[in-house]
Amino acid sequence: MIRRERAGDRREAITGYLFIAPALALFALMGVYTVAYGLQLSFVEWNGFSPTRTFVGLDNFKDLLWADEALSRSVHAAVGRTLVVMVAAVVPTVLISLPLAIALNSVGRIRGFLQTLYFLPYVTTGIAVFFAWRFILLPDGGLNAILETIGLGSLAQSEGWLGNPGTALWATTAVLVWSTVPLGILLYLSGLQSIDDGLLEAARLDGASSWRIATSILWPLLRPITALLVALVLRAVLQEFQVFLLMTNGGPLDKTTTVSLLTYRLAFSDNPAYGYAAALGWLLFLFSVLLAGASFLVLRRKA
Amino acid sequence: MTRVRRWSPLRGAAGLLLVVYGLISIYPFLWMVSGAFKDEREVISSGSLIPKHPTLDTLSDTFGKLDFGTYALNSVIVTGVSLLMILAIYPLAGYAFSVLRFPGRLPLYYLFVAIFFVPGVTTLLPLILVQSELGVLGSHLGLELAFANGAAPLAIMVFKTFYDTIPRELREAARIDGCSELGIHFRIYLPLAKPAVATVAVIFFVSVWNEYIVSGVSLTDPSRFTLPLGLQQLLSDNVVQWNQVMAGSLLVVVPVIAVFVVLRRFFVSGIQGAVKG
Numbered sequence: 001m002i003r004r005e006r007a008g009d010r011r012e013a014i015t016g017y018l019f020i021a022p023a024l025a026l027f028a029l030m031g032v033y034t035v036a037y038g039l040q041l042s043f044v045e046w047n048g049f050s051p052t053r054t055f056v057g058l059d060n061f062k063d064l065l066w067a068d069e070a071l072s073r074s075v076h077a078a079v080g081r082t083l084v085v086m087v088a089a090v091v092p093t094v095l096i097s098l099p100l101a102i103a104l105n106s107v108g109r110i111r112g113f114l115q116t117l118y119f120l121p122y123v124t125t126g127i128a129v130f131f132a133w134r135f136i137l138l139p140d141g142g143l144n145a146i147l148e149t150i151g152l153g154s155l156a157q158s159e160g161w162l163g164n165p166g167t168a169l170w171a172t173t174a175v176l177v178w179s180t181v182p183l184g185i186l187l188y189l190s191g192l193q194s195i196d197d198g199l200l201e202a203a204r205l206d207g208a209s210s211w212r213i214a215t216s217i218l219w220p221l222l223r224p225i226t227a228l229l230v231a232l233v234l235r236a237v238l239q240e241f242q243v244f245l246l247m248t249n250g251g252p253l254d255k256t257t258t259v260s261l262l263t264y265r266l267a268f269s270d271n272p273a274y275g276y277a278a279a280l281g282w283l284l285f286l287f288s289v290l291l292a293g294a295s296f297l298v299l300r301r302k303a
Numbered sequence: 304m305t306r307v308r309r310w311s312p313l314r315g316a317a318g319l320l321l322v323v324y325g326l327i328s329i330y331p332f333l334w335m336v337s338g339a340f341k342d343e344r345e346v347i348s349s350g351s352l353i354p355k356h357p358t359l360d361t362l363s364d365t366f367g368k369l370d371f372g373t374y375a376l377n378s379v380i381v382t383g384v385s386l387l388m389i390l391a392i393y394p395l396a397g398y399a400f401s402v403l404r405f406p407g408r409l410p411l412y413y414l415f416v417a418i419f420f421v422p423g424v425t426t427l428l429p430l431i432l433v434q435s436e437l438g439v440l441g442s443h444l445g446l447e448l449a450f451a452n453g454a455a456p457l458a459i460m461v462f463k464t465f466y467d468t469i470p471r472e473l474r475e476a477a478r479i480d481g482c483s484e485l486g487i488h489f490r491i492y493l494p495l496a497k498p499a500v501a502t503v504a505v506i507f508f509v510s511v512w513n514e515y516i517v518s519g520v521s522l523t524d525p526s527r528f529t530l531p532l533g534l535q536q537l538l539s540d541n542v543v544q545w546n547q548v549m550a551g552s553l554l555v556v557v558p559v560i561a562v563f564v565v566l567r568r569f570f571v572s573g574i575q576g577a578v579k580g
Contacts, residue, residue, distance in 0.1 A: 009404070015484045016405035023396040023415070023455060026388075030433065030452035031418065037429035100324055103317035116567055117325045120332065123505065123563045126513025127531040128552035131538065132331035135338060135545050140347060142334055178327070186574055210313055239422040242515060260424045267428040268520055274428060281425030288420045 041278035048272045060279035074254070074262065075280070081169065082258045086237045088173045089180065093233050094226060096177070097184025102214065104185065105192045115185075122182035130246040133175045137161035162248050165255045172247050172256050179243075180236060184229050191225040192218070231295035238288050259284055332556065338549025339365075346546035365537075365550040373526060374533035375554070381443050381450075381518075381529055382511045388451035389458055389507055390500065396455075397462025397499075398488045402474060412463070419456035423516070431520055441523050449521075450511050458503050461573070465499035466492055501566045502573030508562055513555075530555045 042060055046053040059067070066072050104114060121129065136142040137160055144156040157164050161171040195218070203213050241260040244250060250257035250265065257265070263284060267277035338346050340357040365371065399405070400412045430449055431440065439445030469492060477487045493500070515531040522528055528536075534551045537544070563570070 012403050012484075013405035016399045016403035016408065019395040019399035019403065019484075019488075020411065022392045023459070024411075026392065026448065026452050027415070027418075027455060029437075030430070030448055031455075034426045034429045034433050035421070037432060038426055041429060096324070099320060103321050106314075106317060107321065112567070114321060114325060115571065116564060118328050119563065119567070120560060121328055123509045123559050124332075124513070124556045125509075126555070127515045127534050128335070128513070128555040129331050131534065131548050131552050132335050132338075135549060136331060136334055138545075142330075142352070145351075181324075182328075186571065190574070235420070239424065241424065246515065260422060263422075263424045264427065264516070277428055278425075281422065281428075284422050285420070285425050288422055292420045 038278050038281065041274055042282050043279075044275050046274045048274050056275065060275045061283070064276060064280055064283065071276070074257070075259075077254070078257050078259045078262045081256070082237065082260075085169070085173050085176070085258060086234055088170070089176050089237050090230050090233050092177045093180050093184050094229065097181045097229070098188050098219075098222070098226075100181070101185045101188035101192060102218065105189060115189075118185050119182045121179045125179040126242065127246055129179070130175065130243055133178075134162060134247055137171055139163070163252060165252045168248050168252055169256050172243055175247065176237070176243050180233050183232065187225050187229050188222060191222045195221055227295060227298045231292065234291055234295070235288065238284065238291070335549045335553045335556070338546050339553045341546045343544050343546050346544075346549070361546045361550050362553075365547045366554070368547065369533055369536055370525075371530075371533055371551065371554060374528050374530045377443070377527060378512060378529040378531075381446055382508060384443070384447045385450040385454075385511045386504060386507060388447060389454045389503065392451065393455065393458035393503070394462050394493055394496070394500070395488065396459050397466055398484075398492055400459065401463045401466035402471075402492075403484070412459070415456050415459050417456075419460075423453070427517065427520070430517070434521060440521055441527065443527060445521060446514075446518055449517055450507070450514065454503075454507050457506065461499050461503050462496065465496050465573070469495055498569045498573035500573075501569030505563060505566050505570045509559055512559055 043055060043057060044053040045056050045060070063071055064075050100118070104111060104118075107114065138144075139158055139160040141160065143161060147153055147156045157167055162168050199217065200213060203217055208216070237258075239260055241258060241264060244256050244258055244261045245264065248256040250261050259280070263277055263280045266273050266280060333352060337352050337354060339362055340359070341354045342356065342358050342361065345354060345356060396415075400408060434440040434445040434449070437445070439448065473491055474487055477491055482490070513531060514529075515535070518529050518532055519535070522532060525536075530551075534548070534555055537548050537551050
């Protein structure tokens with residue numbers, strides 16, 4: 001009896017390994033080797049063309065953080081910008097998607113239609129919509145035209161919203177928010193649907209105003225969802241740089257160069273520095289892990 | 304019985320909010336359509352959304368220019384093969400992590416989840432070097448392998464959390480009837496997991512179809528370019544013809560929108576299931 005059970009266990013284990021074998025094989029090929037290679041690169045100096053790679057220990061990390069004056073200055077500026085974008089993307093995403101989800105949750109028949117509409121920015125995020133936004137943000141583009149039509153012509157940007165170093169970062173961050181709000185709406189909507197209607201009905205009977213219900217009941221109950229949304233948006237800001245690459249390529253005057261875009265530029269430019277690029281990539285990874293750990297702790301405590 | 308709801312300022316405000324944000328959501332798409340039907344002079348001179356002299360020439364010129372037909376075909380191939388790989392590999396892995404018991408199950412699962420936090424840009428450079436060592440740099444296969452591997456954390460998580468919700472009794476009953484694990488997975492679990500399949504399909508259809516960075520640094524032969532790279536070429540002309548850029552953008556987003564509209568119902572329930580899990 002026991003022996004047969006053991007044989008069953010062993011067969012189940014073998015089946016388990018066989019089932020994950022394709023995933024593991026692919027990961028060994030494209031993942032493990034890539035990660036190990038990347039780690040090794042972060043300790044060498046190499047321009048990608050020359051046959052020699054010089055082992056430099058931790059020098060790449062030191063140069064990036066403080067030792068090389070020009071380089072560390074651009075890294076510090078990129079870190080500052082990335083932190084600004086994190087805050088400027090997270091707060092509006094939460095403040096826009098929560099009210100929209102609450103409003104959407106009270107709608108009956110046309111909810112599906114509206115959901116499709118709101119979700120378009122998420123499913124189309126990429127080069128095509130970024131180019132459309134570039135077109136809209138041009139000096140003669142749609143945004144300036146609207147501002148002039150409604151009598152706010154003084155706010156219009158004559159160099160274009162992406163051409164003016166003072167507005168470029170805000171304009172790209174706004175496009176980033178536009179593409180993350182759908183995820184917020186979807187997450188909040190699923191949170192709202194799991195809240196007991198009786199609870200809200202009881203509060204209403206007790207004479208609680210809608211504002212009171214939103215702030216004292218919905219907001220605390222939805223806190224785990226908010227934590228998850230914040231974590232996902234922060235991850236996107238840290239890791240995604242398509243929006244910056246394709247809308248401004250980091251300009252004007254480097255005003256929109258974030259850490260991940262800087263990493264990309266160090267590796268893929270006319271004058272590549274593979275060691276610096278790999279080292280900065282790992283610093284970015286460390287920061288992502290710390291952030292993920294922090295948001296996981298917050299999530300667990302509230303849940 | 305229909306409940307007639309009273310109009311209140313709050314409901315009015317909610318309705319207004321929904322309409323205004325609906326417009327903001329589709330605003331760039333309106334400009335894509337508008338630009339795609341304007342000629343090259345009107346597109347830079349007029350801030351009007353509705354073309355005064357609508358023309359079909361822009362769309363046909365754009366489609367002919369730069370061989371957009373080839374790019375579209377390449378996009379379909381890369382996206383299709385990547386999706387096939389993803390949907391062939393990860394449901395099985397999700398089943399193993401959810402249902403089967405074997406030593407090392409949890410550490411391996413967390414290993415896959417942890418990859419989610421490795422920034423793409425960290426592995427981009429070594430990925431290109433590895434592709435070149437494997438001899439797949441610049442080929443579609445190199446991209447498809449990379450995209451399938453990149454899909455691992457999310458796809459495994461979605462399938463595992465969905466399979467976790469399926470009652471174990473189903474598997475026990477099937478086993479007593481002499482069904483193999485492979486049979487249980489393909490005949491019972493996978494058919495029940497349609498929302499998970501739709502979620503994974505939509506997420507990775509969208510991200511592979513729109514992918515620009517890895518394709519951009521790895522493909523060099525224009526005959527292998529995908530649509531996003533073709534679109535990029537329109538912008539690298541000396542004088543940018545924005546009407547053609549908008550027409551090209553429209554060609555890129557229309558298939559994505561079509562797929563999403565068809566699969567939306569499954570997709571929404573799949574994401575919501577994954578969030579609760």
